[in-house]
Amino acid sequence: MLPSPSRSAGLVLVFAASVLSLVRPGQAAPMGLGPVDSYPAAIQQTRQAAEAVLSHAGKESCLRGKLTNALLKLSASCSAAGRQGGACELADRAIVVTPWSVPFMETTSRALLDAAETPDSSAP
Structure with missing residues (x-):
C-alpha cells in the first residue's frame, strides 16, 4: 500500500530538514535550494515571504511555495550557523507540518x- 500524498510530503520535508542540517555556509544545499544563505539573508527572505502571505500577494500555491522555500533556507542557515530558538525553531517546526492551510500559513507568518x-539569544 502506498502512503498518502500528505504523508509522503511530510516525509520529504522531514528528510529535507535533516539533510539541510548537515550543510555549512557556502556549501550547495540539496534539493535545488542553492548555496546556504547567511542567517541575515535567510531572515530577510523569510520576512518577505511572510509579508507576501499576510498581504495575499499571489495565488495560494505560490505563497505556499515561497514560504516553504524561505523556511527551508532559514532552517539550513540556522543549522550552518549553529543557531537555535526563535525563528530557527519556528522554521524547523513549521516545515514538517502538512498540509499547509491558509490559516496555518498566516499564523506561521x-x-x-x-x-x-526578537534578538536570537543563541547567536554564536
Whole structure:
C-alpha cells in the first residue's frame, strides 16, 4: 500500500530538514535550494515571504511555495550557523507540518515576523 500524498510530503520535508542540517555556509544545499544563505539573508527572505502571505500577494500555491522555500533556507542557515530558538525553531517546526492551510500559513507568518524582530539569544 502506498502512503498518502500528505504523508509522503511530510516525509520529504522531514528528510529535507535533516539533510539541510548537515550543510555549512557556502556549501550547495540539496534539493535545488542553492548555496546556504547567511542567517541575515535567510531572515530577510523569510520576512518577505511572510509579508507576501499576510498581504495575499499571489495565488495560494505560490505563497505556499515561497514560504516553504524561505523556511527551508532559514532552517539550513540556522543549522550552518549553529543557531537555535526563535525563528530557527519556528522554521524547523513549521516545515514538517502538512498540509499547509491558509490559516496555518498566516499564523506561521505572523509568528515568524515576531520572532525575526526578537534578538536570537543563541547567536554564536
